[in-house]
Amino acid sequence: xxxxxxxxxxxxxxxxxxxxxxxxxxxxxxxxxxxxxxxxxxxxxxxxxxxxxxxxxxxxxxxxxxxxxxxxxxxxxxxxxxxxxxxxxxxxxxxxxxxxxxxxxxxxxxxxxxxxxxxxxxxxxxxxxxxxxxxxxxxxxxxxxxxxxxxxxxx
Numbered sequence: 001x002x003x004x005x006x007x008x009x010x011x012x013x014x015x016x017x018x019x020x021x022x023x024x025x026x027x028x029x030x031x032x033x034x035x036x037x038x039x040x041x042x043x044x045x046x047x048x049x050x051x052x053x054x055x056x057x058x059x060x061x062x063x064x065x066x067x068x069x070x071x072x073x074x075x076x077x078x079x080x081x082x083x084x085x086x087x088x089x090x091x092x093x094x095x096x097x098x099x100x101x102x103x104x105x106x107x108x109x110x111x112x113x114x115x116x117x118x119x120x121x122x123x124x125x126x127x128x129x130x131x132x133x134x135x136x137x138x139x140x141x142x143x144x145x146x147x148x149x150x151x152x153x154x155x
Contacts, residue, residue, distance in 0.1 A: 025057045026116035032057065035123055044122035045131075055123035058132065063119040 008016075018029040042049050044058070124132070135141040 043125040045128040056129045058121045058124045060119040063115040
């Protein structure tokens, strides 16, 4: 016979959320809360406060498609996408023994974490986050949608 699970404490829930944020986005719950306060507790797009669900972390998925390279003990990345928006240089080297990691895998993991953190754009409600996803995070698609709505307003 299974014993009923003990309800999780608020501290356990907070620790789990912190671990999830770190794993998925490279940020801590404290950083999430700071961004939430900066956005005045509202979605960055529609400016509405969260209702049933907390605001989602919006991030650029393109960081996953950066190729990591290692040459002469230096690890770097070659951009397949424009990453200047994140203040990252396309050919910034990360030295294995210079505070990044003592092994190639350690250095790659550190670099991936930095790219993950840099990819975070803001906090969005479920609807706005889904909307960006539907438009494939492409500004041109969103601009065409806005033009379409303007052109057909009041029809």
